[in-house]
Amino acid sequence: MRHRIAVVGSGPAGLTFARVLQRHGYPVAVLERDPTPDARPPGGTLDLHEGLGQLALRKAGLLAEFQTLSRPEGQAMRILDTAGTVLRDWQPRPDDRANPEIDRGQLRDLLLGSLDVQWGRAVTEVVPGTRDGALVHFVDGGQETFDLVVGADGAWSRIRPAVSSATPHYTGVTSVETSLEDVDTRHPDLAQLIGDGSVAVYGVNRALVAQRNSGGHVKVYAQFRAPLDWHTNLDLADVEAVRSSLLALFDGWAAPVLELLRHGAAFVHRPLYVLPVSHTWRHVAGVTLLGDAAHLMPPLGAGANLAMLEGAELAESIANDPGDLDDAVRTFEEQMWERAGRWAKITTAGLERLVSPDPAEALALFDEVQPS
Ligand SMILES: Cc1cc2nc3c(=O)[nH]c(=O)nc-3n(C[C@H](O)[C@H](O)[C@H](O)COP(=O)(O)OP(=O)(O)OC[C@H]3O[C@@H](n4cnc5c(N)ncnc54)[C@H](O)[C@@H]3O)c2cc1C
Secondary structure (H helix, E strand, O other), X not given: OOOOEEEEOOOHHHHHHHHHHHHOOOOOEEEOOOOOOOOOOOOOXXXXXXXXXXXXXXXOOOHHHXXXXXXXXXXXXXXXXXXXXXXXXXXXXXXXXXXXXXXXXXXXXXXXXXXOEEOOXXXXXXEEEEOXXXXXXXXXXXXXXXXXEEEOOOOOOOOHHHOOOOOOEEEEEEEEEEEEOOHHHHOHHHHHHHOOOEEEEEEOOEEEEEEEOHHHOEEEEEEEEOOOOOOOOOOOOOXXXXXXXXXXXXXXXOHHHHHHHHOOOOOEEEEEEEOOOOOOOOOEOOEEEOOHHHHOOOOOOOHHHHHHHHHHHHHHHHHHOOOOHHXXXXXXXXXXXXXXXXXXXXXXXXXXXXXXXXXXXXXXXXXXXXXX
């Protein structure tokens, strides 16, 4: 039986869903708002866990290619205090493949492969239960019906309202991101500080984290507790004004650590939003959600992993129960809610401890998850 299936969004969730469904011989329409794959910078590096993102890639038949692209050495993690003293310097064993890193752009291209994504097709809403199925409305005024519409359209999903009234709320922690290029040649001291993977410095209610991507590219994240309107008197487009404001916020931290903030050519403000922990909904025939659209949580290394595994599992659930699409979706939703609820609790508690009044909490958390 051939169902008319659409997935909205070509992030990790949507692409993995489409790849696995395609692998099982099912056609799927991938509807993406961006006009081209490179319309936006793809973002930083992702660590894919053996039992989550890597399992999804196995289900998509892409694990071997991932292994050649990914950076196991990127798992290295160094923790400093604000005086610049190294408190932990964790190095993976040479054969450690538990959580290798991959650039987001590389992962996207790997998942894209030969998929026929419909670029520039921004969806405004979906109306379930019409005579012909779930009706998708596009921003250009177009409409199309499907037997199943999968909302994999991220934090600010336009599909979510069809099943749930939940909306993301601010965590109280914001993040300002910048990048360093050619770090090994242009900033050798910082290259040494960061090492092969990441360095994190924890202070009172704030943290500086730098993560190495491939090709000498580094992403730096300044995270701190602040009201959402903390920048009212700051022009976020004024690079030097943002830099000065961050340097003032991290005043007193060791000079080599503050170098992380001195060289970026642009800053991007990303307040951290989440959906309620254990977000579920009353099943609606013809529409479901995956990834951040279903369970946006603090960015502590789980979101893309869950999104990918959910994409793979929903595709398998449909392929295993082709006669009853609705039953396949219900079975999947129960499985997703249970696991995502667990991770939402873990990451919410994790954010409280990583950006906390007591920096010792961050170190204790690191020791709990990386005990060697
Ligand atoms: C700084 C940072 C670091 C992170 N690090 C990690 C990590 O190391 N490991 C990890 O597992 N997770 C990490 N995450 C979380 C991870 O990025 C997300 O959980 C993941 O991207 C969610 O994937 P998704 O496919 O659900 O949504 P997204 O990646 O948000 O993709 C949604 C897609 O839908 C498209 N779209 C949106 N609206 C529409 C529309 N109306 N019509 C059509 N298309 C639309 C978007 O253009 C996009 O392509 C991090 C997040 C941040 C912010």
